[in-house]
Amino acid sequence: MDTLEEKTLPFKIKLEAGDKRAQGMYILLKPSEEKYTAKGVTATPNQNYKIEIAVEAIYKNKRCRGKKVFNITKGTSIIRAVESMISKRNEMIAILKEKGTLKTENIKLPKVDPKDRSFKNVYQAWINVKKIDKRANTIRVYEVCYKNYLSKTFDKMLIDDITETHIQNLINEAIEKKKKPTTIKTIKVVMQPILEVNDVMLNWKKIVFPKHTGERKFKGSDDEAMKIAKALLTYEHPIMRGIFSFLLTGRRVNEVLQLKHEHINYKDNTFTILAENSKNKKEHTFKLLPILYKAIKEQKTTTGRIFPMGRDNTIYHFKKCMRSIDIHNMVMHDLRSMVGVVSLRNGADIFSVSKMLSHTNLSTTQRSYLTDGSELALKAQSTIEMLINDEKIIDVEIEDNKFLAIKKLYPNATDEQINQAISILEIN
Template sequence: MANKNQYSEKIEGIRGLKATPDFKRFRYRCKIDGQEFTKTFDYSDKEWTKRDRIRNARRAAEAFRDEKATNVTQIFSSDTKLDIIAKEYFDNACEQTEWTAHRKRQYELYIQPFIGKKPTGKIIRNDIDRIRASMEQAGRSKQNANGCSPRTIHKVLFQVLKPILVYAQENGAIDTVPAIKLPGKRQRKKTVTNGMEKLALLYHTVMKLYKNDPFYRALFLFAIQGRRWNEIRTLRWENIHFEHNYYTIEAQYNKIGEDQHYDLWHPIYEALESLEDRKGLIFKSPVTGKELHSPRKQLNRIKKASGMDNLTMHLFRHIAVTAMGENGVPGTVLSAALGHVNSATVDKHYRTINHLKGSKDATAALEKIIDVEVEE
């Protein structure tokens, strides 16, 4: 009888199935709902070819796996580790969008190290408090090295962890979801002052720096209009509708999971019209021809020219919304123009996903803001 270390030959086509070097004995190991099952198959007394032995071992392993799966009456139990439930949640309970991928990454960064291997039934309030406290002290990037913002902590706890725990509850792993609390009052996003002046300065800086470079001119004008970097970098030429003056942010690349249509602002229209390569992604890397990463070098040019040392791709969005708010644009219009669908901030007219009308109204305000002289 061979010991498990002698099963050194992996069998393709079925994970967990191995054979001895002579391919006469096989060992199969699988996990179902966190439980491990093992079975050996001995064909040393069979006058079969190597190919026949492998084929029969595969069939036997699949039958064994199916039998064990059938005997598991409950998808999850209180002993099921959170990692297993999280994987099932992200892989099968969610639409496979960029937003899902982002939440999965946040789970891996902030939640998995603390409670990923812990049985779900043993997760308590203190575990969640430890995650929150850790995020307050340090994040996982240069921008949040000294601690994550309350907004990020809220997202991780309420948009990543809580849905997983609710999913665990709905599938019998836990009876109740542990309390998730945030300390004190949530802070607002980054404060922007003098938004109108800053937006006008950014616009004129971009137009001057990239007068002869429509590629980066269009890219940063999208940011000035309030588009997120993920929305910009994933734009494809088929998303641009020149004849009707609008563009589309596809469902998989925005946070609400539905196609959104926005006003094609004329400076962007003119910049895009100047580009010759109109296949696939609009903003491909000039070096690799593939998806463009964050344009740090160009962003540094704008920082230097404008004197805005704290500028980031996302700060464009904050400046845009502050500027339009200062110009009297209603919150409902801003929400629609930015791609939000929130019953607390968007009235019935804009909540019908009429982002196009909202962005047209916002564009009109944008035109007034940038139509100012900027000191050289």
């Protein structure tokens, strides 16, 4: 009589003591197969194997759970498999938070008549395609623009009859209603591709859009930047000092407030901003500078969020700190501008600054570099740190060659800037 084949079951993946990277991860094995080594850590199977990831998140005030199974090829160590699964786990959590389920939704796309050239019909055809590969938030922006601006004006028109004058009138009406320039700009974002894919070419240079005037650029001197930085780094509240330290290396406030101890890699001396917490929904890794290491070690937390502070309280303390140095027209996000401007002034190149600030701009240029980007960010991070930190930043072994050593690190810096930097460094 044939024996029943053993079913695979999930067994918790265990790494070395204190290593929590495998949280929510299980290896699928038969009960008779080896699970753990003598040290109590999960053994690497000598075959292809599977890892199950179980996650949970809050969606509309309800706790939601989900699981997914991933295939791992033979020869991949448990450590390497876990490291590759971390980003998958983060993606799963982000999807749960956004949709409440990991199940793939059946996309219902209304059928359209290919011969119907009415704007309503061609818009539906265009949005159907966009729903296939665009994020839900992007689709929402398109649909709001259509509902609020386009449908009332164009639905009953043939697309071939739409002219530059129609678009300009629509823009003028939005301006009269005091709509923001960025909101009005979505009219072009939606209309231009719809028209062009249907072979209707307008001269967009004839159409005038309101200029975006909300851009804030730091116009202060380096001395003023140092004054601001010193005030933030010596602020009385220890949690806020830590938050300010990260903000002064170009991080966004939400990125800092969501940073957890598990996102810090002390072995590689890096920290990671998860995709779910970054503005462009991409994961970013940065070097853990001495000033940031110190900021973390000053905190009382050892697990979970490093800086247990709410956004409103963070804003309150920032304004309080700025008032103490008689600055009343600066918001917290202006620190990113200050960091970028000061870094560029003092020798960091535009690519390094772009990477430090995790901008999507210059992405084509960034891909031409051989590094993963963290080295680029480090150049800009180190430049701003050199200006604001009183501690030993650069250790030059031979004092006579310190100028050349710093010049090698910061090739874009002028001789005057290097000499100024040397004057504030402590050389052993």
